[in-house]
Amino acid sequence: MRTILIPTDFSKNALHALQYAQELYKCERCCFFILHAYMDEVYGEYKTTSFEDLEERKRIKKEESEKKLDHLVGTILGNPPNPLHNFETIAVFDSLVDGINDFVNEMNIDMVIMGTKGETSDHKTTFGSYTIEVFKYLKCPVLAVPEGFEYRQPKVILFPTDYMLPYKRRELKLLGNLARKFKSEVHCLYFTDFDELSIRQMDNKKFLEGSLSDTYLSFGTTPVKNKAEGIMEYVEKNEVGMLVMVNSRHSFFEDMLYRSTVDLLGLKVGIPFLVMQNLNR
Missing domain, CATH: 3.40.50.620 (HUPs)
Known part of the structure; x- marks a missing residue:
């Protein structure tokens, strides 16, 4: 249960x-x-x-x-x-x-x-x-x-990541269960100006692929800019139904939400926002 x-x-x-x-x-x-x-x-x-x-x-x-x-x-x-x-x-x-x-x-x-x-x-x-x-x-x-959001199945789930975090299996299992249930596409989006990943990033990406092996995964990159604006542009262009990010100190998520208020960062999320943790439980 x-x-x-x-x-x-x-x-x-x-x-x-x-x-x-x-x-x-x-x-x-x-x-x-x-x-x-x-x-x-x-x-x-x-x-x-x-x-x-x-x-x-x-x-x-x-x-x-x-x-x-x-x-x-x-x-x-x-x-x-x-x-x-x-x-x-x-x-x-x-x-x-x-x-x-x-x-x-x-x-x-x-x-x-x-x-x-x-x-x-x-x-x-x-x-x-x-x-x-x-x-x-x-x-x-x-x-x-979000306030006033009308329920609909999330057919596209956006997962912005820099592949720097050691993902937790339990958290990825929850994401995988949601994606399988609704036959959702999980779009992994990496903001970068470089073509190659470090060894650490490649290991984390492989772990991500293995943990979500039975879901539809796509991997994309986009040039570094204002990350909040980049995410919102992607949400609008791809009819994203759910945004997923990982919370960790010194992480991409922290960059977006902890430096200042959400308003100053311009993050106006009009869809359900799932924040996963990489902390031990």
Whole structure:
């Protein structure tokens, strides 16, 4: 059974991500864990309060969160419900990132699927600040679903890479499963001004080919320029249905997302964005 974690702040976009996850895995046995982290709601603007008042506020927020989670599950079960899917809810007194990370480690979650914006997000950016933090610090694949994106099968998956990372087999297996299920083409795109790969790059490319041997793979190169703009051009010209990148310190992904805000980099992803990790779990 596949295990999927869906963080929610009860916003429309979080609900949209949950509905997308149900469609993505509608033909597979899945357990969807729906998690709400309510620590920020407890502290809020109450910077000075007694211990007793704080404990009472925690109790109230926990009860409120559990009721909202139960109501949420009731609204998304479907009629008739999908017999392959079951749902569990979790309310945690923790920050969003820590709450997700702890649960991912405890339950060995396969993937986190979340909306790109929440109730308090800046609508001038593609990714909310919480989404960026989850991308950066989670040791688990994260699929971000853009606000308003209508579900469709990803027939073309774009995988920009410089072949410098030692890919993790578990992460590539997840990508391969998605590609096989939808008979998707996986386009590996390398930004370079050079024709030859180093020995390290060739080894990583061979590992990539071996791990995705039963999927349709294509390899392309394009001259180095603004990588975010290059990716978006490729997405538009090739009708890409999903963008996949690997997160690692000093990586291509870090180059794009960690130096500055997404707006300044010009990365406006209007399709689901899967961030894989190369960290040990």
